[in-house]
Amino acid sequence: MNTLTSLSLAGARDALRSRKVSAAELARAHIAAMEKARGLNAFVTETPDLALDQARESDARLAKGEGGAMEGIPIAIKDLFCTKGVRTTASSRILESFVPPYESTVGANLRRAGAVTLGKTAMDEFAMGSSTTTSAFGPVESPWKRRAGANDRLVPGGSSGGSAAAVAARLAIGATGTDTGGSIRQPASFCGIVGMKPTYGRCSRWGIVAFASSLDQAGPMTRSVRDAAIMLGAMAGYDPKDSTSAPLPVPDFEAALTGDVRGLKIGVPKEYRPDGLAAEIGALWDKGIDLLKRAGAEPVEISLPHTKYALPTYYIVAPAEASSNLARYDGVRFGLRVPGQNLEEMYANTRAAGFGAEVRRRILIGTYVLSAGYYDAYYAKAQRVRALIARDFTEAFRKVDAILTPTAPSAAFAIGANQEDPVTMWLNDVFTVPTNLAGLPAISLPAGLSSEGLPLGLHIIGRPFDEETVLRTAEVLERALDFRAAPPGVEA
Amino acid sequence: MAIDRAAVRNIAALARLAVRDDELDALAAELSNILGFVEQLAEVNTDGVAPLASVSAVTLPRRADEVADGNCRDAILANAPEMKDGFFLVPKVVE
Numbered sequence: 001m002n003t004l005t006s007l008s009l010a011g012a013r014d015a016l017r018s019r020k021v022s023a024a025e026l027a028r029a030h031i032a033a034m035e036k037a038r039g040l041n042a043f044v045t046e047t048p049d050l051a052l053d054q055a056r057e058s059d060a061r062l063a064k065g066e067g068g069a070m071e072g073i074p075i076a077i078k079d080l081f082c083t084k085g086v087r088t089t090a091s092s093r094i095l096e097s098f099v100p101p102y103e104s105t106v107g108a109n110l111r112r113a114g115a116v117t118l119g120k121t122a123m124d125e126f127a128m129g130s131s132t133t134t135s136a137f138g139p140v141e142s143p144w145k146r147r148a149g150a151n152d153r154l155v156p157g158g159s160s161g162g163s164a165a166a167v168a169a170r171l172a173i174g175a176t177g178t179d180t181g182g183s184i185r186q187p188a189s190f191c192g193i194v195g196m197k198p199t200y201g202r203c204s205r206w207g208i209v210a211f212a213s214s215l216d217q218a219g220p221m222t223r224s225v226r227d228a229a230i231m232l233g234a235m236a237g238y239d240p241k242d243s244t245s246a247p248l249p250v251p252d253f254e255a256a257l258t259g260d261v262r263g264l265k266i267g268v269p270k271e272y273r274p275d276g277l278a279a280e281i282g283a284l285w286d287k288g289i290d291l292l293k294r295a296g297a298e299p300v301e302i303s304l305p306h307t308k309y310a311l312p313t314y315y316i317v318a319p320a321e322a323s324s325n326l327a328r329y330d331g332v333r334f335g336l337r338v339p340g341q342n343l344e345e346m347y348a349n350t351r352a353a354g355f356g357a358e359v360r361r362r363i364l365i366g367t368y369v370l371s372a373g374y375y376d377a378y379y380a381k382a383q384r385v386r387a388l389i390a391r392d393f394t395e396a397f398r399k400v401d402a403i404l405t406p407t408a409p410s411a412a413f414a415i416g417a418n419q420e421d422p423v424t425m426w427l428n429d430v431f432t433v434p435t436n437l438a439g440l441p442a443i444s445l446p447a448g449l450s451s452e453g454l455p456l457g458l459h460i461i462g463r464p465f466d467e468e469t470v471l472r473t474a475e476v477l478e479r480a481l482d483f484r485a486a487p488p489g490v491e492a
Numbered sequence: 493m494a495i496d497r498a499a500v501r502n503i504a505a506l507a508r509l510a511v512r513d514d515e516l517d518a519l520a521a522e523l524s525n526i527l528g529f530v531e532q533l534a535e536v537n538t539d540g541v542a543p544l545a546s547v548s549a550v551t552l553p554r555r556a557d558e559v560a561d562g563n564c565r566d567a568i569l570a571n572a573p574e575m576k577d578g579f580f581l582v583p584k585v586v587e
Contacts, residue, residue, distance in 0.1 A: 101567035201548045214546050240555065244548045312530040323507060330508070332580050337573035343583045344508070352510035360509060364500070364519070365526055367507040378530065383543030385536050390544055422522070423529050439547030464547075 004029035005170040006491045009073055009227035010254075012173055016062055016072045023058035023072030027051045027116050030074040034118055034171045040141045042156075042165040044079045045087050046119040054116040061114065070234045071114030076172035078163050079120040080127055081107050081218070082207040090209045091135035092125045094329045094336045094354025104207025105239045106176060106218045113234035118172055121162030125356045126326065127183055127211045130428035131418070132161025134358045139415050142191060143169035143487035147453035150488075154412040154454070157187030157428075163221050164191040170490055174222040174231045178208060180215045181314050182408075182432030185444035188221055189407035189457025192446040192485060194474070195221045196228045199465045200439035201246035203232075204239030212321035213244075215314075215436045225445060225475040229253035232467065248465060256468035257475045262296030264473065267400035271307035272431055281406045281456060284448050288404055288458045291480035292473070300400050304392040309385050310434040311426060316369050316382035317437070322359075323366025329354060361422060390438040397463045402473050405431050407444040407457035431459060441467045443474045446483040455485065495523045 004026055007015065015021040031048045051074060058072035082088050082100035089095045103111070111117070124134040132140040132155060142156040142165055156165040160177030164187035167175050177184035179197035188195025196219045203218040210216065220231035233253045239245040268289055273282060289299045331337035331350035338353045340346035355363065369378035396403065408428055418425045435442045441464070444457040458477065462470035486492035495503075497516040500523065504511040511519065565578055574581040 098571055101564070101570055240553070243552050244546065246548070247553070306536070309533055309536055312533050315526065316530050316533075327508075331573060332582055333568075334571035335573070340583070343585050345510075346583055347508040348505075348510035351508055355509070361519075361522060361526075363507050363509065364503050364523060368495075368499075368503050368523070368527075369530075371503070371506060380543050381533050381538065382530070383545060384538035384541040385533050387541050387544035388536065388538065390547060422526065437547075 005033050007173065008224050009173050009222055009230055010224070012073055013071070013230070019062065023055035023062065023116060024052065026072060027055035027074050030118055030172060033169070037169050037171055040143060040165050040169060041138050042121055042140050042162040042169070042171060043076070043119045044089055044091060044122045044137055044162070047086055047117060050086070051116050051118050058114050058116060068113035068234070069230060070110060072116060073114070073173050074116045074118050075110065076118050076121045076163055076166045076175040077107060078123055078160050078176050078178060080123060080178050080209045081176055082209070083107055083117070083120065086120065088120065088209070090126050091123045091137060092354065092356070092359070093136045094350070096136070096336065098334055102207060105204035105241060106235045107207065109237060110176070110234055115234065121160070121166055121175060123162055124159035125359050126209065126322070127159040127178055127180055128322070128358050128362055129158045130182065130186055130425055131155040132158040132187070133415060134356055136356055140165050141415065142412055143490060144191065144412060144454055145488050152414045155190065155415050157190035157412060159183040160221060161187050164188055164193060164195070167191070167193050167221050167223060168487055174220055174227060176218060176235070177221045178216055178218050179436065180212050180318060181436050182429035184219050184221060185432050185442060185457070185459060186408045186428055188444040190412040190455065192455030192483070192487070193221060193223050194225055194228045194443065194445050195219065196232060196443040197435070197441065198232060198236060198467050199246070199441040201244050202236045202441070202465065202467065204237070204242040204245045206239055206241040210325040212318040213325060214321060215318060225443070225471060225478045226254060226257060228443065229257060229471050246465065251468055253467060253471055256472050258472055259476060259479070261292060261473055261476045264297040264402065264469070265400040266292050266297045266299050266473070267302040267396050267403040268299050269302050269304045269307065269396070269403060269405060271304050272405040278410060280450055281409065284456055285404070285406050285458065288447060288477060288481070292404065292477060295476050295480060297473070302396045302400060302403070304396060304434065306385065306389045306392050307434055310389055310437055311430055313382045313385045313389065313437060314433045315365070315426060316378050317386060319362040319366030320370050320379050321366070323363045323370065326359070326363055358422070386437050389434055393438045393440060402469055403461040405459045405461070407431060407459040411450040411452060411454035411456055435461050440464060441470050443470050445474050445478050447481050448483065449485055495520050495527065
């Protein structure tokens with residue numbers, strides 16, 4: 001059974017097409033793994049019966065020589081994607097019993113490509129967090145352990161922490177994530193997997209529970225760059241139901257993996273090496289630069305001068321959009337209702353009982369920065385700085401084809417750490433937030449282990465709608481890095 | 493900008509969030525701390541810079557003004573906490 005769960009997406013696809021393995025066998029192996037690993041708390045809702053039905057349908061298509069790009073591949077879906085007839089909670093009490101009557105566009109695209117869905121993965125509540133500890137249904141535990149102090153339960157990162165843990169622990173071959181400020185890439189870095197946030201507009205946001213609409217973007221979480229390319233191709237595409245969806249054809253991302261980066265200019269932003277950067281992260285970054293140079297690329301030092309303002313900008317823009325988006329949870333049309341003396345009190349009681357501490361904090365901040373008298377000083381100011389951050393990238397991409405940075409400033413930390421002050425937790429996203437503000441595609445790939453034996457990621461950023469160069473560079477770097485570590489007890 | 497108890501109460505009322513009196517001091521300190529963090533943006537010169545509301549360069553698309561969806565009342569009501577005769581039910585608002 002172990003060998004079936006250690007297959008790559010590309011490997012499983014080839015084995016399914018040549019009928020060496022059936023979709024049903026593959027589904028059963030992953031369902032067994034998912035049940036065995038319940039201690040991680042990676043799934044909010046498991047859907048084994050649905051997965052087996054879907055796998056049978058895949059087998060019928062494969063037997064006829066038919067089937068899509070993901071035919072028979074068992075994947076997990078972040079519980080932020082609405083799934084028709086399957087509970088969708090956003091890891092929040094307020095949506096605890098919400099059963100969508102429709103499927104998100106990305107989910108429907110994946111189903112059309114033949115993917116088999118194992119269940120819904122846990123996350124930080126409404127995708128607000130970097131540790132998957134703000135879920136209303138308990139924290140998710142990473143399958144990784146420190147070399148020393150193996151009893152510490154570590155966070156998988158967040159907000160797509162359930163998806164990252166599931167892919168790292170070989171409970172699913174791939175998983176969907178969403179990334180508003182780093183929520184795909186930081187957990188991918190913490191769990192030793194690949195996570196890609198495509199360009200804003202590449203994947204439809206329709207049917208994904210909204211957090212910050214100008215920043216949210218769905219993407220794949222897998223164990224290799226090739227797998228990410230295949231899965232992104234199945235997720236992406238123009239959708240008339242999302243007005244910010246880009247009316248562009250979806251390239252063959254797998255075909256972009258030519259293995260050739262000769263002559264490519266790779267930007268190395270000096271602002272991503274602050275004085276306090278951990279030495280081992282700086283060293284890993286240097287190694288990545290050197291490996292790309294040896295592969296024929298040319299490293300170029302660049303400057304992104306407004307980098308230090310990205311986090312404060314994000315923590316105005318994202319809460320402002322969240323406070324608007326989350327106004328819909330009013331106890332009237334769906335979700336939790338807590339009674340009150342009148343309509344106003346019913347609203348306030350419902351929202352107080354339904355939202356956790358981090359969500360409440362961000363709604364309050366967002367409400368404040370949008371309120372009369374403060375709008376210009378905070379929200380409009382942040383949008384102006386956002387324009388400068390985006391302009392930094394535009395100017396850099398006149399000189400370089402891609403940018404290489406670390407993904408996160410640290411390896412995974414223990415569950416319960418970094419809670420003393422919300423700003424400390426937010427610093428996890430210091431290297432990933434700028435790309436969301438600028439809407440650019442970016443990938444995190446596992447690059448090495450920390451001195452404690454935990455995965456660390458490197459991060460490649462590209463021009464808008466140039467996922468192909470990002471993936472091509474990432475695949476060359478992946479091959480050169482040759483990262484083969486797996487969590488303890490997991491067959492690589 | 494420091495936020496006091498009255499300001500927290502006011503923001504919470506705008507956000508339709510019930511907040512207990514014994515939570516006000518902690519929330520005021522937390523929100524003040526966050527505002528202190530984001531206020532470093534004041535040092536950035538943004539003269540002549542237009543606010544960026546969206547990175548998507550695409551102009552908003554328009555479609556024909558035709559009915560594209562509908563006839564799904566029961567699906568819409570299926571998640572309602574309370575409903576009656578095909579309508580959402582809310583506490584009485586008009587005497």
